[in-house]
Amino acid sequence: MTDGEIRELCETFFDAYQDRRLDILDRVLADDCIIWHNVFGRDTTKADNLAGFADSYRGQRRRTYDDRIVDTFHDGFVIRYQLRGVQSSGHTGSLWICIVGRVRDGRITRIDEYMDSSKFYQWAGIEEGAT
């Protein structure tokens, strides 16, 4: 894939998350895609993530993936961005996240996500320990 194609794939992926377009996510993620989160420290599958997508938006009115800075390499990309969330309560918060993605044949084959979970409650506007 060219630099431009990788960049476009990366943007398509994040736009799909932002716009809640599960059909596009399904298209851009390879069927054997592995998604790893530093917060949990374990691999998850494409199916896990698509199935849990609706739950991940629970209590949120809107999410935007802002200030995206993308760098590409021969088989992937690294993106740094600010995840801005507007909760149903009106509370707004931001998380700063970095993702390293691997690509093959026009699809994403692996995602490694790095975020700081200690900022999560502040981001969501809820008391620490609340669910």
Place this chain on the structure above:
Amino acid sequence: MRKDWQTLELCDRFFDSIEQRDHEALESCYAPEAVIWHSHDCRYQPRAENLAMLKESATTQQKVRYRDRRIRVFEGGFVQQHRIEVTWANGFKGRMDVCFVAYVRNGRISRAYEYFDTGQVDRFLPPNDPAVATPPAS
């Protein structure tokens, strides 16, 4: 134009120098204007402050190792994913997954962004350690 291998070599030299406590080599990896951003405070730390912090860390850490290094070079820099393992002076062994994104100018690191999860700080720092805000890698 710099080659990928030169950036890879810089990346290895940077992390190796921290492991080996080679402060001179470490300093030589940073450009004079280098700043280091950490995800726990979203602040750009100046070069001198970062180097002083790393030097101080070496006095409380018996051993530091960057395991499972996965490096990719891009135009103007590199990204390294690793797991830092620290053996603290009291024997506690800590670990943390880290992503380090660096931008390179004239063969030196001019800006770096380090992401890690302070929500897992109890796995990294010894119990009751006051240095909770100490970044794990740089």
